[in-house]
Amino acid sequence: MTAPTLPPHSGTTAPDAPGTPLAETLHSLVINWFDDNARDLPWRRPDAGAWGVMVSEFMLQQTPVSRVLPVYEQWLKRWPRPADLAKEAPGEAVRAWGRLGYPRRALRLHGAAVAITERHGGDVPTEHAQLLALPGIGEYTAAAVASFAYGQRHAVLDTNVRRVLARAVTGVQYPPNATTAAERRLARTLLPEDAPTAARWAAASMELGALVCTAKNEACHRCPIAEHCAWRLAGKPEHDGPPRRGQTYAGTDRQVRGKLLAVLRKAHAPVPQAVLDRVWHEPVQRARALDGLVADGLVEPLPGGMYRLPLT
DNA sequence: TATGCGTGGCT
């Protein structure tokens, strides 16, 4: 007879196996907290539908909720179903994306709407693998849509959940820079057995990271699992190890691309090169940024040195 | 696995 085994994981504090008291305690504490503290967000309303959930997930990739809210409302009003967006020129998606940032997401969301219309009869697919095959959908977003929209059982491992698990279970201040196999293993280990509870846990643990267990100024006094938190119990040791990679922005191609695209979003007719030239003084970087936008399909070059958002 | 990719609010 063999003892029950747990997958190995990093960190100093072992979680209990699934179904053991600690895991279940965490589930109920966090879910009960969520019942009382969940934000009333439009994509969580019952009428949002899978398309609403999917749109919100695209927009929320690296962009705060407060900035997503107004764009989300406009988007769903204009394109209430995937087929509505699929009929549009991709440039219209880029324009409607506004200043959410990372406009390639708008292009991919448009591409996903086209694929849904062509391959799935206009309905957001229910299977994780089908979702993963859509442009702009990676491991996280596939799991999130399957869980939030369809109530399925998946480990939904975003930056919030990673931080909550790093602290509560592993006992460190921050998760690693890149998601590790150990983190995925841990998240799967902690997943409630039944699908509805797993889906609730996914949303609840994410919300806990967003509202309480934040990157800076964490509010342990409001945390439902503070008394179980390995990091807090260890005296909240400061992060050690390699510095967490920051994003530089000023003076980068990204900034130039942003300025170029801002001009094209505002324009409703082709824009001459000379107008684009005014956004950045340095010609080499300016040309590289514009070429990059064209290569990414975010900008369409026309004969005679004219440019516009892509029609196809 | 490391890097590039927007934008704006906050400390």
Add this chain to the structure above:
DNA sequence: TAGCCAAGCAT
């Protein structure tokens, strides 16, 4: 003030 940070993805 100059980073730091915000529900990642693609390559």
